[in-house]
Every structure is written in C-alpha cells, then in structure tokens.
Amino acid sequence: MPTMLGQNQYGKAEIRVVRITRDGATHHIKDLNVSVALSGDMEDVHRSGSNANVLPTDTTKNTVFAFAREHGIESAEQFGIHLARHFVTSQEPLHRARVRIEEYAWDRIATSGAHRRERGEHSFVRRGQETRLAQVTYDGERWEVVSGLRDLAVLNSTDSEFHGFARDRYTTLEETRDRVLATSVTARWRFNWTEDGQAMPDWETSYEHTKRHLLRAFAETYSLSLQQTVYRMGARIIEHRDEVDEVRFSLPNRHHFQVDPEPSGPDGDGADGAVYFAADRPYGLIEATVLREGCEALIPADLTNL
Numbered sequence: 001m002p003t004m005l006g007q008n009q010y011g012k013a014e015i016r017v018v019r020i021t022r023d024g025a026t027h028h029i030k031d032l033n034v035s036v037a038l039s040g041d042m043e044d045v046h047r048s049g050s051n052a053n054v055l056p057t058d059t060t061k062n063t064v065f066a067f068a069r070e071h072g073i074e075s076a077e078q079f080g081i082h083l084a085r086h087f088v089t090s091q092e093p094l095h096r097a098r099v100r101i102e103e104y105a106w107d108r109i110a111t112s113g114a115h116r117r118e119r120g121e122h123s124f125v126r127r128g129q130e131t132r133l134a135q136v137t138y139d140g141e142r143w144e145v146v147s148g149l150r151d152l153a154v155l156n157s158t159d160s161e162f163h164g165f166a167r168d169r170y171t172t173l174e175e176t177r178d179r180v181l182a183t184s185v186t187a188r189w190r191f192n193w194t195e196d197g198q199a200m201p202d203w204e205t206s207y208e209h210t211k212r213h214l215l216r217a218f219a220e221t222y223s224l225s226l227q228q229t230v231y232r233m234g235a236r237i238i239e240h241r242d243e244v245d246e247v248r249f250s251l252p253n254r255h256h257f258q259v260d261p262e263p264s265g266p267d268g269d270g271a272d273g274a275v276y277f278a279a280d281r282p283y284g285l286i287e288a289t290v291l292r293e294g295c296e297a298l299i300p301a302d303l304t305n306l
C-alpha cells in the first residue's frame, strides 16, 4: 500500500531554563519554559531510519542552555529569534524552526533596609498573575513573532449588563442590568516584524504596554456583553501599538450567580452586600480575533493548539 509522510516536526519540549544575573549583590532572574520544534528534510529518518539529517533533540536542549549562558536572555522573543535563526542557518536539512516560550515572572521580596544593605537583593516570590507567552517561527526568510499571555484573571464588579438577547423555548436566563463580569484572559498578538532589516520592536516594552491597554479596555468598557468587551480590548491594542496587526482572545465567562436575588427588590442587581456563587463550569467561552484593517488573520482560531 503506497503511503506518504505528512506534516512532521521534532524537537525538545519544555526545557526549563533559569538565568540569574548579578548586578553586585542585586540579582535578576529570567525563568523560561522553552519548546523547540524543527522540520525540514526528514523523509529518510521516517522511512529508512537514517538519522543523518537529525540533529538530536538532546542537542536542541543543550543549545538552549548554552545560548542562555553565552548570550543571556534579553526577552523571550529575542531569545526565540536567536535560537530559531541558529537552527535554520546552521543545519542544511533544517528548513523551519518554531520556538515556543512561556515566561514566569518573579517579583522581588521586600526586605528591611539593613538586610538589603548587608546582603543585597536576591529573594523572589513568583508572580501570581499571568504567564507570558512567545512563539517565534523562522523559515530562513520570514519571521513570525506571536506574543501573548494566559491566566490573567480580571473582574469588573459593575458596569456590565446582559439583556435583549435572542430567545427560544429553552431560554431561561434572566436579563441583568448590573452583573459581575469576570474572566481569565488568554490572548495572542502577532507582530508585523517579519524580515531582517526591518526595525525590530522593543519586545519588553511592547509586552508591558500591550498588557496595559488590554487591562485598561477591560476596565473602561461599559459592557453590554463580553463580546463587546473583547472587541474593545483588541481594538485598543491595534489602535495604540503600531507593531501589532492581529490579536486573538479566548475568554471564559466566569459566571457569578447572585445567591437568592430578588430582581425588583433591595437585593436585586447591583445591591450593596450582594453575595454570588462563583461557578467554575460550565462557562461561556467568548473568542474573537481583532485585526488591523487589510491584514490577514494568521493566528489559529484554537489557541489550545498554539
């Protein structure tokens, strides 16, 4: 039976690399989880088992540690670019490299002035907020850099309504003029930096600003639906960040059901002291892509595959 080899890639997944830099007694930390996927001329290894074109995944892992040691980690994106370029340009059979990075942030633990003066600053507490994400893909000519985050939990305790929705015979949902709007943001945004020679964004600044715009839009949108809020979050990023062409969101609607509400009485919508049951499932799942006009949607719709 004739068969063909379809899409394939290989590499080392979840390389946990931590780099500590020392600025005198003040230390800095970068904590990454790096996954590398390589593809190219791999017919032989799949068909005959010849490993001549296969740079071992063990080498991939060693390269990640060596690059962290020798070149440092300026940003997740820059580190990914450096690695992807290395694999594609140093091994003839490798035509494409995809580097995915999760970054875990650590905050400094405040210590007493005396301790700081004597022992410096070297204690950290893991930040409970989001996990930062970066994905760099390079085929020897063009770059695709997609950054993002997951698990950024946000909540508006008012300025959210939901009414006027379509109904059928199964609809039981009450309309609300004042509800809790809570979600945990998963987002990806794609940069329009695609070629060497084009001015490269400052990845760290870009991340901080993009996150700030996303949060501001969540807080400042008077919401008639999570769909409206998600669009404002994406539009605000596109409007303020010239380096971003596309933003994709996946937002679970973390429903807060008021316990024993009397919609028309003193305990109705938005009452002072209202008590809610925060349900974890099922949840509405609101997903949307927002694009700069004229740009193509390239981020996959299903972010669990990215």
Ligand SMILES: O=c1[nH]c(=O)c2[nH]c(=O)[nH]c2[nH]1
Pocket (backbone or CB within 6 Å): 162, 173, 224, 225, 226, 227, 253, 284
């Ligand atoms: O913001 C919302 N969008 C919906 O589509 C929806 N559906 C639902 O039951 N509650 C909500 N809330």
